[in-house]
Amino acid sequence: xxxxxxxxxxxxxxxxxxxxxxxxxxxxxxxxxxxxxxxxxxxxxxxxxxxxxxxxxxxxxxxxxxxxxxxxxxxxxxxxxxxxxxxxxxxxxxxxxxxxxxxxxxxxxxxxxxxxxxxxxxxxxxxxxxxxxxxxxxxxxxxxxxxxxxxxxxxxxxxxxxxxxxxxxxxxxxxxxxxxxxxxxxxxxxxxxxxxxxxxxxxxxxxxxxxxxxxxxxxxxxxxxxxxxxxxxxxxxxxxxxxxxxxxxxxxxxxxxxxxxxxxxxxxxxxxxxxxxxxxxxxxxxxxxxx
Amino acid sequence: xxxxxxxxxxxxxxxxxxxxxxxxxxxxxxxxxxxxxxxxxxxxxxxxxxxxxxxxxxxxxxxxxxxxxxxxxxxxxxxxxxxxxxxx
Numbered sequence: 064x065x066x067x068x069x070x071x072x073x074x075x076x077x078x079x080x081x082x083x084x085x086x087x088x089x090x091x092x093x094x095x096x097x098x099x100x101x102x103x104x105x106x107x108x109x110x111x112x113x114x115x116x117x118x119x120x121x122x123x124x125x126x127x128x129x130x131x132x133x134x135x136x137x138x139x140x141x142x143x144x145x146x147x148x149x150x151x152x153x154x155x156x157x158x159x160x161x162x163x164x165x166x167x168x169x170x171x172x173x174x175x176x177x178x179x180x181x182x183x184x185x186x187x188x189x190x191x192x193x194x195x196x197x198x199x200x201x202x203x204x205x206x207x208x209x210x211x212x213x214x215x216x217x218x219x220x221x222x223x224x225x226x227x228x229x230x231x232x233x234x235x236x237x238x239x240x241x242x243x244x245x246x247x248x249x250x251x252x253x254x255x256x257x258x259x260x261x262x263x264x265x266x267x268x269x270x271x272x273x274x275x276x277x278x279x280x281x282x283x284x285x286x287x288x289x290x291x292x293x294x295x296x297x298x299x300x301x302x303x304x305x306x307x308x309x310x311x312x313x314x315x316x317x318x319x320x321x322x323x324x325x326x327x328x329x330x331x332x333x334x335x336x337x338x339x340x341x342x343x344x345x346x347x348x349x350x351x352x353x354x
Numbered sequence: 355x356x357x358x359x360x361x362x363x364x365x366x367x368x369x370x371x372x373x374x375x376x377x378x379x380x381x382x383x384x385x386x387x388x389x390x391x392x393x394x395x396x397x398x399x400x401x402x403x404x405x406x407x408x409x410x411x412x413x414x415x416x417x418x419x420x421x422x423x424x425x426x427x428x429x430x431x432x433x434x435x436x437x438x439x440x441x442x
Contacts, residue, residue, distance in 0.1 A: 076427045077369035104437065105363050109430040116426035 064347040065089050065123060066279040066295035067288045068212070068252055072097035073126075074106035079113040082122065085285040086292065089123040094139050095130065095154050103135050111142045125186060127152040131161055137168060144172040147182050152212065156187035157194040159204035166205045181207045186252075190214030191221045195236045198243035208249060212281055213240050215254030228256075228264055230271070241276040250278035259284035269294040296348055297341045305338035305345075306352060357414045358442065363434035364423075371423035373402075373431040375439050376415040382406060388420035401425050405432040 069087035071078050073094045082090045092113070098106040114124060126148050128139035132155070143151065153165045165185060173182055185207045189195060195218070202211055215233050219226040226232065237253065244251035253272035256265045265287045269280050273294055280291045297305075308330055315323035315330075323330050342352055357377045364372040371388075384399050391398075402416055416432065423431070 075367070075370075076365075076423060077367060080369050080424060080427075105431070105434040108434050108437075109427065112426040112430040116424070 064344055065210075065250065067291040068125060068279065068281045069122075069285060069288055070097065070127075070255070070281065070283050072106075073110045074098050074102045076109060079109065080117065083117070083119045084121070086288045087122050087282070087285070088279070088292070089125050089149070090119065091125045091127050091152055091281070092148075093127045094135070095127050103129070107135075107139055107142050111146065114143070114146045114148055123149040125150040125152050127154060127188070130155040131164060136165075140165070140168050140172060144169050144183055145176040145178070147178065150184045150186045150209065152186045152188055154188045154214070155190060155194075155217070156201055157189075157191045158197050159200040162187055162201055162204040162208060166207050169207070181205075183207075184209040186210040186212055188212045188214050189236075189240060190217035192218070194218075195239055198240050199246055202243045202247035202249055208247075210250035210252060210278070211240055211244050212252040213237060213254045216257070218254075226257075228258065228261075228268070230268070237272070237275055237277070244278075245276060251276070253277045253280040255281045255283045256287060257283060259286055262286070262290065265290050266294065297345050297350075301341050302345050302350065302352065305341040308334060308338040309342065355409050355411050355436065355440070357411065357436070357439045359439055361435045361438035361441075363438060364427075364431035366419060366421060368421050369423055369427065371418055371420040371428050371431050373428075373435045374417045375432075375435045376417070377439075378413045378415040381413060382411075383415045385415070385417045386420065387418065388422075390420070390422060397425065398428055401428040402432050405429050405436070409433065409436050411436060 065088040067087045068089035068091055070091045070093050071082045073092050092110045094106050126143045128151055129135035156162055169183060170180060173180055187201050189211055202208055216226060218236060219232055224232045241251050256268045258264055269291050272280050279295050282288055282291060308325060311323055311325045311330060312335055345352060357375055360376050362374045364370050366372050384402055386395050386398050388398060398420060
């Protein structure tokens with residue numbers, strides 16, 4: 064279960080060394096915005112060596128490569144794809160054809176290195192108005208796409224509006240991306256909360272993202288990881304209710320009942336599906352379920 | 355591979371190393387300055403020699419200012435410095 068994904072600067076040796084102990088479900092080793100143009104070569108080699116050598120056992124490794132409009136993205140993929148990280152994050156994706164350009168290059172590299180096709184997954188970063196409008200096409204461009212991340216900072220620049228903590232300006236984009244990802248059957252991740260010292264703010268923002276349907280949230284500070292993990296984990300009350308729902312359904316089936324209610328509310332297929340999802344998430348987090 | 359010019363890679367931050375390569379004609383010469391030189395000086399030098407060997411560098415002076423870098427970081431910074439020494 065991937066709830067939090069944490070950005071780590073790709074040219075910072077100390078942070079790459081400690082990335083696995085920060086509690087994030089995924090770590091994004093960043094070759095793009097966190098690395099100056101004069102250090103792109105150094106970061107690419109450092110990240111490659113780190114993935115080769117350091118055991119990242121607790122966090123899935125995601126590498127953010129540079130965008131298609133840069134001279135770096137092919138070199139990034141050539142160094143990183145053969146190491147089979149969990150995912151490649153592709154920035155500034157605005158159309159399905161952007162995704163397919165990355166996909167073709169990755170397919171060729173996987174073939175060249177004797178890897179199974181689509182070993183490495185894609186998580187496009189949507190951070191343009193065009194990308195938001197094309198969200199479903201991007202999400203369903205290739206089975207390699209397994210999740211989408213919304214990037215609120217670049218997006219608001221493209222929308223010609225101010226980025227605020229409350230986030231009214233990206234409300235439409237958030238909902239649109241959740242809907243596109245759910246329609247395509249993939250995960251969706253919310254933009255980072257950028258005030259690293261506002262611990263109340265990150266909780267409010269994460270709860271709002273969860274309420275919209277996001278799978279999880281990205282972070283630019285390790286300080287936000289614990290809050291994100293907590294918000295996107297099922298609560299004990301949710302687990303207890305899910306167990307009750309599934310028990311009730313089981314009993315009803317045993318008694319040959321077609322319609323059943325719990326606490327005065329009819330239990331129908333969406334409620335059962337939600338209960339199954341809560342139980343599956345809880346089990347993935349190691350919670351012991353007594354059914 | 356021939357070192358064509360002086361080149362630097364890395365930083366002086368903790369867990370990192372600053373590596374400088376310089377052209378030379380007298381084989382490989384490695385100068386290690388490290389807070390852990392007494393314990394790991396030999397391993398640091400071996401990591402540098404390993405990279406130079408892989409890149410087929412025969413003549414080179416390498417100066418390292420190490421702040422507790424892991425082997426994979428030393429190797430990355432050395433490789434970057436060597437590749438930068440090829441840029442004209």
